Amino acid sequence: MADIVLRGGRVIDPARNLDQSADLLVQNGKIAGVEPGLADAFKGAKIIDVAGMWVVPGLIDMHTHLREPGQEYKETIATGTAAAAWGGFTAVCAMPNTSPPNDNRAVTELVVRRAQEVGVVRVYPIGCITQGQKGESLAEMGDLKEAGCVAVSDDGKCVANSEVMRRALEYARGLGLLVIQHAEDVNLSANGPAHEGAASTRIGLRSQPAAAESCMVARDLELVALTGARYHVAHVSCAETVRLVREAKRRGLPVTCEVTPHHLTLTDEACAGYDTSTRVNPPLRSEADVVAVRQALADGTIDAIATDHAPHSSVEKEVEFEQAASGMIGLETALPLCLELLDTAMTPMALFARMSTAPARILGLPGGTLALGSPADITVIDPQARWTCDSARFRSKSRNSPFVGRAMRGRAKLTLVNGNIAFAEERLVG
Ligand SMILES: [Zn+2]
Secondary structure, X not given: OOOEEEEEEEEEEOOOOEEEEEEEXXXXXXXXXXXXXXXXXXXXXXXXXXXXXXXXXXXXXXXXXXXXXXXXXXXXXHHHHHHHHHOOEEEEXXXXXXXXXXXXXXXXXXXXXXXXXXXXXXXXXXXXXXHHHOOOOEOOHHHHHHHOOOEEEOOOOOOOOHHHHHHHHHHHHHHOOEEEEOOOOHHHHOOOOEEOOHHHHHHOOOEEOOHXXXXXXXXXXXXXXXXXXXXXXXXXOOHHHHHHHHHHHHOOOOXXXXXXXXXXXXXXXXXXXXXXXXXXXXXOOOHHHXXXXXXXXXXXXXXXXXXXXXXXXXXXXXXXXXXXXXXXXOOOOHHHHHHHHHHOOOOHHHHHHHHHHHHHHHHOOOOOXXXXXXXXOEEEEEEEEEEEOOHHHOOOXXXXXXXXXXXXXXXXXXXXXXXXXXXXXXXXXX
């Protein structure tokens, strides 16, 4: 494997609070140097000029739906990881609501094997909390962990039964596994496709209150206090959940959480045109909720940004809003959308902490840093590149994105995984 030098970029490493202009040397798949002048010292290396660009630890998505096995018409491990690399991600965590669900080691092993065969970036499976995601009996978490699962979640569904959730937390704690909750009181949400508020009333959509999420988080936090288990809230969407998590962290509870780019950038007003790509679960919330999650992301109450990349075909989406499947794709648009946050309260250092260093820390994964000796999982970003979001460029198999047509600024130009080029813009590497 040839040495690579990324020459003259702005190297940002939140893991070490480092932000400097330097060359970065990759040798044998590892980061072997970060300092000025390496391009001159290693003339035999493949030199890639990244002046004006940012060199950051490879982005890690804690929350991706790859749809394989079982729904390969929506996405596959090959297409989903290609979309990830294009979007600047070097690793994705595969949610277990596949068909069959990843509730046993045979499915985990299949995902791991397929990822090795066709995956462009690293794939870390997440196993189910309960068998068949039915919320009744616990999955064999020990088996799941042994086979390669890095966390457990019934994502797509909430673990509603408090006794089952308590046992899940206790069991996961014993195994050192993180429990990721899709927090939704389904009696309260009643499958409402929109957020309960002024917009849904005006446009006449059935709705669910923000409390459908925060009620479940409040209950879970009591169970975390009872069990001492590590707990993570998926796709936090509202002000009340933010308040609960902030308070729980103050109490010293082992809780973390994530927010999606769409909950950071869109309000419930985006549903006014009945565009089914804006139907997501939890739904797009009010302006006040968006302000609250942005603030929480900036102050660290929200630890991580995760895409909840949820591919659906036209069969599920070209229907009435109320009948449409929930979810939008996100791997290709997450980075430019998050770069928009830099215009407000976030610094690049804080942003890449949320998109790389924190997910690595929460899940105990390699990466999330540019420290010497680390695997060379690196994303090179042109923060000024102007482009229009065009679905024809998507590597994902699905097209369900409300951001098509949006004017974007900034995108990934090069994605290295273990020192190998997973994605590169042609002009950059010649
Ligand atoms: Zn979910």
